[in-house]
Amino acid sequence: MDVELDDVIAIRELTQGDRNVRVRIGRPQMEADMRSARCSWEIDGLESGSVRHHAYGVDTVQALSLALGMIGDHLAHQARLGSAIEFDGTPELGFPTNLRTERFE
Numbered sequence: 001m002d003v004e005l006d007d008v009i010a011i012r013e014l015t016q017g018d019r020n021v022r023v024r025i026g027r028p029q030m031e032a033d034m035r036s037a038r039c040s041w042e043i044d045g046l047e048s049g050s051v052r053h054h055a056y057g058v059d060t061v062q063a064l065s066l067a068l069g070m071i072g073d074h075l076a077h078q079a080r081l082g083s084a085i086e087f088d089g090t091p092e093l094g095f096p097t098n099l100r101t102e103r104f105e
Contacts, residue, residue, distance in 0.1 A: 019047065039066070041067045046078055046082075069096050069098070075095060
């Protein structure tokens with residue numbers, strides 16, 4: 001999916017092992033038909049590679065909220081598959097998630 005990141009409103013710097021990981025969130029925007037909104041986001045620097053997506057909602061608040069949840073779930077999943085992901089030296093990344101972050105041995 002080729003996703004253009006709209007005007008960036010937020011950036012969070014994370015680490016995964018010795019890798020720098022950057023989360024960028026675009027400004028939520030109403031779609032042309034004014035019936036839905038889109039919020040673009042991307043994560044660069046993960047061991048598994050970069051990811052870019054859109055979250056869609058009924059308005060810009062819901063689109064932003066869903067984008068934050070999608071980011072949190074993606075990061076939690078990646079942390080379970082590879083090296084731990086940290087923000088400021090802690091595994092608390094500051095994004096909502098429905099996934100458990102601990103690893104199962």
